[in-house]
Structure formats: C-alpha cells, structure tokens
Amino acid sequence: MALVxxxxxxxxxxxxxxxxxxxxxxxxxxxxxxxxxxxxYEDLDFFMRAVGTSVFFIFSGKGDFFAGxxxxxxxxxxxxxxxxxxxxxxxxxxxxxxxxxxxxxxxxVRHVNLTMHYEQLRRKNARxxxxxxxxxxxxxxxxxxxxxxxxxxxxxxxxEESLAFFEREVFGPTxxxxxxxxxxxxxxSDDERAEHDRLRERFAPMIESSYSxxxxxxxxxxxxxxxxxxxxxFRIWNDGRVEGCPWVGELGGLGNLKERRFEPRPAPFRCxxxxxxxxxxxxxxxxxxxxxxxxxxxxxxxxxxxxxxxxPRA
Ligand code: SF4
Numbered sequence: 001m002a003l004v005x006x007x008x009x010x011x012x013x014x015x016x017x018x019x020x021x022x023x024x025x026x027x028x029x030x031x032x033x034x035x036x037x038x039x040x041y042e043d044l045d046f047f048m049r050a051v052g053t054s055v056f057f058i059f060s061g062k063g064d065f066f067a068g069x070x071x072x073x074x075x076x077x078x079x080x081x082x083x084x085x086x087x088x089x090x091x092x093x094x095x096x097x098x099x100x101x102x103x104x105x106x107x108x109v110r111h112v113n114l115t116m117h118y119e120q121l122r123r124k125n126a127r128x129x130x131x132x133x134x135x136x137x138x139x140x141x142x143x144x145x146x147x148x149x150x151x152x153x154x155x156x157x158x159x160e161e162s163l164a165f166f167e168r169e170v171f172g173p174t175x176x177x178x179x180x181x182x183x184x185x186x187x188x189s190d191d192e193r194a195e196h197d198r199l200r201e202r203f204a205p206m207i208e209s210s211y212s213x214x215x216x217x218x219x220x221x222x223x224x225x226x227x228x229x230x231x232x233x234f235r236i237w238n239d240g241r242v243e244g245c246p247w248v249g250e251l252g253g254l255g256n257l258k259e260r261r262f263e264p265r266p267a268p269f270r271c272x273x274x275x276x277x278x279x280x281x282x283x284x285x286x287x288x289x290x291x292x293x294x295x296x297x298x299x300x301x302x303x304x305x306x307x308x309x310x311x312p313r314a
Pocket of ligand 1: 225227228229244245246247248251269271272273274275276278279282
C-alpha cells in the first residue's frame with residue numbers, strides 16, 4: 001500500500017515549527033528546538049506563488065507543527081483553502097483548529113502521524129490531554145492516521161506502562177492500533193529485544209506492526225538515481241531556508257522564504273548517494289527516476305508514515 005497518492009506538482013518536506021513543548025530523551029534534534037522562529041502563512045504564501053503549482057506539504061521535522069503558531073492564526077485552516085494537500089507529524093498536545101475544519105478541508109489532510117511520547121506525557125502531566133486528542137483525531141480524520149510510539153532503550157522502564165496506557169485510553173475506546181517504532185539511534189541489546197518481543201506478544205491485539213527504518217535498503221543495486229530534489233521536491237526550514245536536499249551541498253541554498261528568495265533547479269539531479277529518509281520518501285511517492293534497472297534491488301516496502309513514524313527526522 002502506498003502511503004500517500006498525491007498528484008500535487010511540488011512536494012515539500014517542511015520543518016515549519018520553531019518550537020516543541022516536549023524534551024524527549026531520544027529526540028534526534030539536539031538540543032530540542034525551543035522558541036525559535038516559525039514559518040508564517042505569508043512565508044508559505046510566497047513559496048506557493050513562486051513555485052506556481054499545487055503543493056503537497058509534509059509538515060515534519062524539528063518542532064511540533066501546532067506548537068509553532070497560535071490557534072487564532074489558523075495556519076492550517078488558511079493553507080487548506082489553497083491548492084495544497086497536507087501531511088502532519090504531531091505529538092498530540094495541541095490540535096488548534098483541526099477539530100473545527102470543514103469536511104472538505106479535512107479531506108486535504110492526507111496523512112497524520114501521531115506519536116505518543118509517553119515518558120514526556122507522564123512527566124508533564126499531559127497523559128489525559130494526549131489521550132483525548134488522540135481519540136478526537138481517530139474520530140475525525142478521514143485519511144491515513146498512523147498512531148505510533150518510540151521504544152527507546154533510554155526509556156525502557158516505562159515501555160509496559162505506556163502500552164497499558166494506550167490500550168486503556170485509545171485502543172479500548174476506539175479500536176485503533178499502535179505501531180511500535182524502534183529507536184533508530186540505539187539498537188536493542190539481546191535483553192531489550194527479548195522485552196520488546198514479550199510486550200509485542202502481551203499486547204498483540206493492539207499492535208499494528210513494528211517498524212525500523214532501512215532507507216538505504218530500498219536502493220540496493222542502484223548506482224544512481226535521477227532525483228527531483230531542488231526541482232519539484234524541497235526541504236524548507238523554520239528559519240526560511242529552502243534546500244533541494246540537506247545531504248548534497250550543491251542542492252542547498254535555493255533561497256530563503258523569509259527574505260522572499262527562491263531559485264529552483266531546472267532539471268533533476270543525478271545522485272549517487274540515495275540512502276537517506278528524503279530519498280526513501282521521494283521513492284515511495286513515485287517521483288524518483290532511474291537510469292538503469294536495479295540489480296537484485298528489494299522492492300520498496302510500504303511507507304508506514306510520511307517521514308517515517310516516530311519523527312522528528314531532520
Ligand atoms: S541524497 Fe537522496 S534526496 Fe538528496 S539528492 Fe540524493 S537521492 Fe535526492
């Protein structure tokens with residue numbers, strides 16, 4: 001199953017928010033982003049006009065999407081009045097205008113990736129708030145909704161408690177299942193693997209799947225790809241920077257939305273290092289080009305979540 005089937009002309013991985021309310025021990029954004037500038041509606045409006053085509057915004061990255069602006073700004077609601085589709089990656093503490101969106105606007109939210117960062121919810125006394133928002137999303141969302149939690153060795157002491165909480169507060173009332181995401185930076189010890197497997201068995205009815213990312217594996221046997229990064233695929237950051245790809249130097253520096261500058265590339269880029277999360281996302285969205293057939297390349301699996309469950313992935 002393809003995650004998102006979009007016909008939008010431009011695909012934008014947009015780290016729009018300069019703030020996150022949580023301080024997860026396993027966060028790959030170090031230090032966790034706090035009170036930095038966020039992209040405004042006017043910044044995104046400039047981009048939409050400049051790129052001149054429909055845009056699929058994948059809002060994922062450093063902070064929490066809703067934490068980057070206030071409810072009265074109605075950033076999401078205003079964007080959805082434009083020729084856009086949207087994917088959201090959220091921690092579930094804020095939903096702002098989401099529950100009040102008209103049905104037609106909600107249909108343009110093609111995917112929501114909701115992560116339960118249980119240890120932080122416990123520490124910040126926000127478990128009931130999160131559970132209520134999770135149930136709201138389950139009830140309202142018409143597109144794909146991925147509920148996941150990250151099992152990190154750093155928080156092993158609350159793995160079982162977190163799953164029991166989800167079972168009681170979300171799975172019980174709604175029947176929605178949970179994806180277990182493995183901490184991509186900290187491989188399990190044998191002991192931790194055994195505990196993971198035990199919990200998977202104990203909570204089997206509510207576990208949808210276990211996930212660990214293998215972005216490079218999808219490109220095994222490929223020497224090069226023709227990548228749309230910089231042409232119709234972009235990365236936009238909360239400070240306004242626009243890049244084609246954060247890992248290829250010559251594809252950076254395509255402008256800055258806050259300075260109202262944007263210069264896309266005219267053609268695809270021949271890339272010999274397709275191994276990152278962006279590469280995988282582009283492949284899954286059917287936008288990657290190839291020069292030659294792959295040699296023994298494994299078929300790309302389903303993209304369980306835009307940007308992969310358990311973001312942020314910067
Ligand atoms: S590293 Fe990936 S996203 Fe970047 S240019 Fe190469 S294939 Fe495209």
